[in-house]
Each structure stands twice: as C-alpha cells, then as structure tokens.
Amino acid sequence: MRRWIELSRKIMSLATELMSLIKPRRADSNAKTQAPVTLRIAGYNLILMDHDGQVVWTNEWDTGGIFDLRPHHSISVFCKFTNHSSNEAEISEYEIELVAEDGLVLKRFGSSFGDSVIVMPGQSKVFSGQWRL
C-alpha cells in the first residue's frame, strides 16, 4: 500500500514539474503572437524616379504630429509635385516612404507607370499611395 502511495506521489511531482516546464513556453509563445505592431509615423517622403530608376526629385513632409498606425488601419498618402523647372519632368516610378521621428523609414510603397508620365513646366501632379497595416 505504501509503495502505491509513494509511487502516486512521485507521479504527481513529475507531472507538476512537467507542467511548470510547459507553462512558461506557452506564455512566451502567446507574448510573441500578441505583440502589438504599431508604427509611430512622423512624416512621409515622395521619391520620383525616371525610367532608369534614377531619383529625379524628392521631398519630405510632416504629418502634423506623430501618430500611431495600428493593425486594421489603412493609410492613404497624397503628394503633390510641381515642376518649377523650365524642362519637362519625365517620371516612370515613384515611392512614398513613411518615416519615424528619427527619420527611419518604416514602410515604403509606390507604383510604376508603363509609359512615363510627363509633367510640363509649371504643372503639378499628385502621386498617391495606399497601404494597410
């Protein structure tokens, strides 16, 4: 009878040890999967490129203060380029960068044109992009 009691105690203690080993792992895995993904955005850049991928023009703007872009948020960015030169500007591709307060690029998205877009001197064009977190 004693043997049975001792054996059952041993089994219980082993089971407790096993549980203590398993629990922290579960907690860790939950922490990883539930980690919030939030981007703190302070500004954005527009980069215009020609058909060779060379940067033609770039500018940066602030977003009127830092804000958080969280999951289930979508962001649309509208950037206006005005050609103040005396030559036509040929644009084949553009990128919009979302940047943090320290200037770090958090996200980059954009588009390319099959045929280059020509912006005449004095004219403006709006380049827009949308992204979802």
Add this chain to the structure above:
Amino acid sequence: MKLVKDNASEKNVGLLGKGVEVNGDIIFADQLQVEGKVTGRMISENGTLIIGETGRVDAQVEVNVCVIHGVVNGNVNARSRVEIHKASRVSGDLATSVLVIEEGAVLNGAVGMNQADISLPKEIRYQDSDEKIKAKGA
C-alpha cells in the same frame, strides 16, 4: 533657466463637453476636443480638432489635423492629416494629404488632396536637380 519654451506644456487645449451645443463659427489655436454638438464652421490654421465618440459636428471643418471618433456631417479640409476611427461616421468630402481609416469607420464622400503648393523643394537629395529633370527636345 529654461531658454527654450516647452510647447507641449503651453499648448492650449479646449474641450466642448458632452451636452454642450454650439451654433456658429469656432476658431481655435492649438487643440479642441468636441464631445458635444457643433453646427456651423470650425477653423484653425495650425490646430488639431478631435471629435470624440459622443461628438457630433454638422459643420464645415478647416484645420491642420482632424481626428474623428464621432459623427461628422460636412466637408473636412485638413492640411496635414485626417484620422477616421472605428464607430465614427463621416458624411462629406475630405481634402487632406494623409488619410488614416480604421476598420469599422463609415465614410460617405469623396477624398481629395490638400497640400500646400511646393515653391521649391527644401530637401533634395540631388544638388543638380535641374540636370536630373529630363529635358525633352533640349
């Protein structure tokens, strides 16, 4: 002695509380939070308008940043940014440079751009920008 002003601590933050109704134009400087009802116009050159969950704005809005958690009936012109959060309802056209929409928000209107014209680029990565602009027929 502090030589630099701490702008954050000196920010003028206004609150239009729940149950308060205003008819007419509201002009503010830094930040205004609306939890009540406003009918008319809301104007701020550099300010932020926050429309809370209980806030209802039947007005033309012209601000720098507009953060919406409540109901807006009217056109919103926000120079820098508009945020439309879940459970909010917006009926009107939006003019802004950055639009953030949270899942669950309702927007009934057109979205366009509002960004100050750029006279000359302040930040340019290429010094010889004129050379980089493609000259056609030159």
